[in-house]
Amino acid sequence: MKGKKGIPEPIQKTPQPGCTLKKSASGNLSMIVQHQGLAPVQRDLKNTKIKGPGQEDSLPTNDKTLINLLPQKNIADQLVQIYVDNLETIYRVLHLPSFWEEYSKFWNAPQEGRPAFAALLLLILATTYCVKERNSSMFRGDSSVGRETAIMWIRTCDSWLQSQSQKHTNMAVFQIHCLSFIAKQMNSIKRKRTWTSAGNLMRLAISNGLHRDAHIINLRHATPSHKKVSAFDQEMRRRIWSTISELELQAAFDRGMPATLRDLIEDCGPPLNIDDKEFDPSAEQLPGPKPVSQYTRSSFQHLSRSSWSTRLELVSVINGPQPQMAYEDVLLYDKKIMQYLDEIPHWTDQESLVSRLLLQLQLQVLLLFLHRPYAREEERSSRYDYSAIMHLRSAMNILDLHHQLTSTGNNFLCLFRTDVFSAALSICYNYTASEPNPDQNLPSRSSIKQLSSDPLPYLEKALNMIGDKIMCIGIGLQEYYCVCAIIGLLKKKQSPENSRYEEQKAAYRVTQMTQKVLSLQDNYSAAATLASLPNMPISAPTGLLGNGNGNGIGSSGHMDGTDMLEDFGQDLEGLDLTNIAGWDLEAFWNF
Helix, strand or coil: CECHHHCECCCCCCCCCCCCCEECCCCCEECCCCCCCHHHHHHHHHHCCCCCCCCCCCCCCCHHHHHHHCCCHHHHHHHHHHHHHHHHHCCCCCCHHHHHHHHHHHHHCHHHCCHHHHHHHHHHHHHHHHHHCHHHCCEECCEEHHHHHHHHHHHHHHHHHHCCCCCCCCHHHHHHHHHHHHHHHHCCCCHHHHHHHHHHHHHHHHHCCCCCCHHHHHHHCCCCCCCCCCHHHHHHHHHHHHHHHHHHHHHHHHHCCCCHHHHCCCCCCCCCCCCHHHCCCCCCCCCCCCCCCCCCCCHHHHHHHHHHHHHHHHHHHHHCCCCCCCHHHHHHHHHHHHHHHHCCCCCCCHHHHHHHHHHHHHHHHHHHHHHHHHHCCCCCCHHHHHHHHHHHHHHHHHHHHHHHHHCCCCCHHHHHCCHHHHHHHHHHHHHHHCCCECCCCECCCHHHHHHCCCCHHHHHHHHHHHHHHHHHHCCCHHHHHHHHHHHHHHHHHHCHHHHHHHHHHHHHHHHHHHHHHHHCECCCCHHHHHHCCCCCCCCCCHHHHCCCCCCCCCCCCCCCHHHHHCCCCCCCCCCCCCCCCCCCHHHHHHC
């Protein structure tokens, strides 16, 4: 019999055949329901994957190819504006007045435009395409068609860039490299290579002297034969260097690896807190910076630099091989981070939202990992209660900050970063660790329970944000499985009498999401088709850029997973959730 929303009512409490219970070493019960309806859905999704062209496959690299790949101007206008309103407020790559001027001229005669500008424009579109198309997403396997299109654009630009002469590296080269990296992050392309790619980009920047203060270089090499770095180029160098530094530090942190800059001596200052309209390529000197209380598009980079040395040091310590940090040092770093958080201005400009949230996010994530070792201490000493509280509070703050942005329909930070999943795991661990442990004769952590009455609303936020990510790019199903299991675990602890019901509900949610992706499969992969024709002129098909989906299924249409879960009393068979079904809570924590 079914209850609300088609979810079956609780039935017998005893495990069914084929349903395996997993116990962690600490006695916490972690279980992912294994239902016979979910395995076929996963197999069907896997079978829909079509092997696309590999990295070794040749791609067209001539200049006309870049221009032919561009969509219609009205589509490009929307995508570029989305990029400018969001990412160009945190990772500065462009000087907007110069960009808009060339953009306007480019569309008057695209075939006569600079190929480098066409590559730069194509990468901007690849960065924002999935965000624009999320409400009408179609999929090829577990990857959205929008993501596949972005992959094609990115690979074409990378291939074109590699075919260019490497003798002279100008600002356009660094802009294209930065945009390629950002576009890959937004579309979750080759995530395991992010750190090495960021390191290569960092070394390219260092080899060209971007880490040095160009004004000092001008003074030291003031000779008639030496061409001085203009005031305009000095500011653009600072922006590009700041962008590359931030991207490399975040990549190192996410990968658990050391940052390249930890031993580098640099004297390139932060970008000035000025508006783009206040200087241009003909400027002989730059205007004075505005106060930090006054928001500009460069405010994020300007302010972020103030905490740079502390963040760089902390990443080296957290990811380093040295023994656990002394608790006194943890408290000292905690005090510094809290001070940085207090110094973030309360801008009221609507366009400052992404900058303000990211300034907080990058510090909250450091707090999360700073306090994690002592939050996990088995010894229930009151000395470490502060770390347990701060660890949980940071996780909740991270989800709240992301939710502030996603609630406005903006998914940029959620797609670009991996904070949501880490925060969800941390919340689960803290609440399960707060339960009394009879095996070790340890009391519960009442301090954690006093901090918040219910962790489930935070986890539901995390699940919704991961679901939105799946609909944008198709990536995130494993995370979705895990958070569904976490929610089920906590609900079982709250209501042991409904354990079986919560297990079934978790399986239902996972099946429903997987089935939704299956029901929105595209009949062909435009990206794979275009990329497999290296010797032919390529243009983006109208159907790919419009609202049509090509298979007769509406953008909101999907098969209901209820049919597959009609009878939860059936025997259950083993289910491989990409090798995570058998993980216990410690395994989830270390993921």
